[in-house]
Amino acid sequence: MQKRNNLLKVIQADDPMARDNLTIVVEFILLGFSDLPNLQGFLFAVFFIIYISILIGNGLLIIITKIDPSLQTPMYFFLGNFSFLEICYTSVTLPRMLADLWTQKRTISFLQCAVQTCSLYILGVAECLLLAVMAYDRYVAICKPLYYPLIMNRRICIQLVVVSWIFGVPVLVEETYQIFCLNFCGPNKLNHIFCDAPPLLELACGDTYKREISVHVAALAFVIIPFLLILTSYVKIIITILRLPSTSGRSKAFSTCSSHLIVVSLFYGSGSIVYLRPKSHHSTGSVKVFALFYTTVIPMFNPFIYSLRNKDVIAALRKLCPK
Template sequence: MKPENKKEEGNYSRVRQFVLLGFSDLPNLQKFLFVLCTIIYMIIFIGNSLIIIITRLDTALQKPMYFFLANFSFLEICYVSVTLPRILVNLWTQNRSISILNCATQMCFLLTLGATECFLLAVMAYDRYVAICNPLHYPLVMNQKMCIQLAVGSWVSGIPVQIGQTCQIFSLHFCDSNQINHFFCEIPPILILACGDTSAHEIPVYLEALLFGAAPFMLILASYSKIISTILRLPTAQGRAKAFSTCSSHLLVVLLFFGSATITYLRPKSYHSAGSDKLLSLFYTIVTPMFNPMIYSLRNKDVIEALKKLSFIK
């Protein structure tokens, strides 16, 4: 056993950096992918920034629902900024190497912001639950102090756990290869590179996925079961349509994000493949943030009116 351990430690000591393969299997499309990713990044940044601006400037949007939406839009900008700039640098320079420290830092931010997104989506569902199921108590329950506490809690509650998770992953020995068949540093492709049996390290990953993913998702489902039940009891079709329109956008975002993220983190290791993992990761880290501003603006009359006012001001 001792010689084997020495071998692993010796190999691990030689791994000073990883290589993010990303789009390396598409050598003829590097320039096109760089332009495409740049456009996507601009769409995400501008679209979510507009949501933040109008929720701050328009008095009609000074409500808890839009306070959380502004937080969510800012989160999406941060979330995509952890991954897309690195992808752009790799496409532009064709230098795909990343140090272990930078890789760990990227993973830590990605996990922390992912946990924040799960909690924030749950908070937004709770806000809709109170607004629709207990409208008379809504101003009292969702007061300014409560909104700030829920937002801050969503942002900071996952930090210590995700730092610990990152430290645990990067305490592993990497001895076979330093090539990550992925666009960024994420847990499943990193675990593949680790020496020996990693099942003991996979258990905390599943437990944290249940804590930060499944638990908020169950809270969202519970909220929407109450919301749908209340909407169906409304006397008029117009009232039902109006009530449902206030939460349909959020429900669509929930399905897009949780669907792809859950498949990625709760599948057994034997069901993971590089192609499917890369596709799913692009979906919940890039595609969803790109469509969020469109989903919320096109399906929300208040947001559309605020955007019209902003365009008139300009």
């Protein structure tokens, strides 16, 4: 009985009419990869290596964009901020996941779950907006090169980054508050790798339809609108590139956008599968895989995508890490 109490940690509601039938969950259990008991050590090693790779790779990009004189341009200013954002984004989920794999405890308090959910959403929206800002930067550079220094001056760049970070905070804090104000009076096992709205809503008691609609509306607003801005920017960029007279000019112009396009495709592709597809098509296994993809795998590959396809970044890394 004591073990069950320690595991579930639920308390009876104060309402005397519902005391016999209703309990309030004060702690959740993140099931994660508990269905793979023989692979816990292996998974810990894999995710530990991934996390270290994310810290080192994105950390190097931050350093070289700050200290290398040839990278003191708006494009690399945004790239440095994007790398810092990726480190923050993965640090919301990966350390907790590693701790769960190491200790096999898997419990997370109600407050910690709320903080993790809110932080994940704020940083995810910031990433969507920053990707849109980076696309706009490429649009101005290619479509309006003569006005580029004027439009993308230092003050504007800083303002765009600040807006990307804080724009969605009030709405997302309110959304998170509304989710955790629901009654969680039954099972407290989240069949996911981190706290997220879809599995939380499945555990909530009563009618959650309005809250599900609210989550989808917020996702559409903060995900689709930046995506449309990115799409519009690249349509105009492609039209401009195709009008360039020389093949070498077209190749050079496209090379400056290809890395960003790859990252946008991977991030939006995996995120859309998790949040925007119909609930009837959800598979727990596939949701976990795609959630891992956009919260872990993409941040690990971002430094490689941006460095291997960018001669300026490669040159700066060689200067920073000589033979």
